[in-house]
Every structure is written in C-alpha cells, then in structure tokens.
Amino acid sequence: MYCSNCGKPLPDGSRACPYCGAPSGGFAPFTAYQPNITEDNIPDEWKPISMWGYFGYEILFSIPLIGLILLIVFSVGGTKNRNLRNFARSYFCFLIVAIIVIAIILAVTSTSTFFTDILRA
Numbered sequence: 001m002y003c004s005n006c007g008k009p010l011p012d013g014s015r016a017c018p019y020c021g022a023p024s025g026g027f028a029p030f031t032a033y034q035p036n037i038t039e040d041n042i043p044d045e046w047k048p049i050s051m052w053g054y055f056g057y058e059i060l061f062s063i064p065l066i067g068l069i070l071l072i073v074f075s076v077g078g079t080k081n082r083n084l085r086n087f088a089r090s091y092f093c094f095l096i097v098a099i100i101v102i103a104i105i106l107a108v109t110s111t112s113t114f115f116t117d118i119l120r121a
C-alpha cells in the first residue's frame with residue numbers, strides 16, 4: 001500500500017503516513033487542501049491591480065483637484081478593492097511628503113538672503 005498524498009510506501013497497518021502525516025484511509029488530509037485561486041475567481045475586494053492599472057491611477061491622481069478628490073474618496077473607502085484603497089492611501093502620504101519637501105525648499109530659497117545677511121553680520 002502506498003500513501004495517497006506523497007506516494008511513499010506505507011508500513012502494513014499504519015493509520016498515517018510516516019513521511020507526510022496523511023491518513024492512510026485513502027483520502028487527502030485537510031492540510032493538503034488548497035483552493036484553486038486564479039485571478040478570475042478572486043473576490044473584487046482582493047482583485048490585483050495590473051501594472052498599467054497602477055500607472056493609470058497614478059496619472060488620474062495627478063490631475064489637479066479631480067485627482068485629489070478621487071484620492072481622498074478611494075483612501076476613505078470609496079472603493080471595495082483593498083489594493084486600490086491602499087494604493088490611494090500610500091499615494092496620499094507621498095503627496096503630503098512631497099508638499100512638505102517643496103514647502104521647505106521654497107522657504108529656504110526665499111529666505112536665503114536672510115541667512116546670508118546673518119553670516120555677513
């Protein structure tokens with residue numbers, strides 16, 4: 001008799017395979033159960049976004065005002081797709097960081113005479 005799970009020979013009278021632990025009753029152990037997951041049967045909530053999908057959303061989010069509104073709507077749960085929601089949130093955080101960095105650069109360059117005046121004094 002051979003194991004129905006791994007195919008290795010089973011000792012006579014054994015109730016489970018000594019190699020993989022599968023019961024020798026001829027049925028697969030529940031640990032071997034793997035649902036057949038394909039892109040087609042993933043629930044909408046978990047559907048992956050393709051590379052061009054992300055690219056499209058990036059362009060969409062960079063439209064002035066409309067992009068920002070969509071970004072906030074998707075971030076707070078306006079979509080049931082978690083990948084899109086997480087992407088919108090990360091894009092929103094990135095936008096905030098970019099605005100802060102630009103603000104710092106503008107502040108430093110506009111007050112550069114202030115610093116040179118201090119150094120000259």
Ligand SMILES: [Zn+2]
Nearest residue numbers: 003006017020
């Ligand atoms: Zn086995």
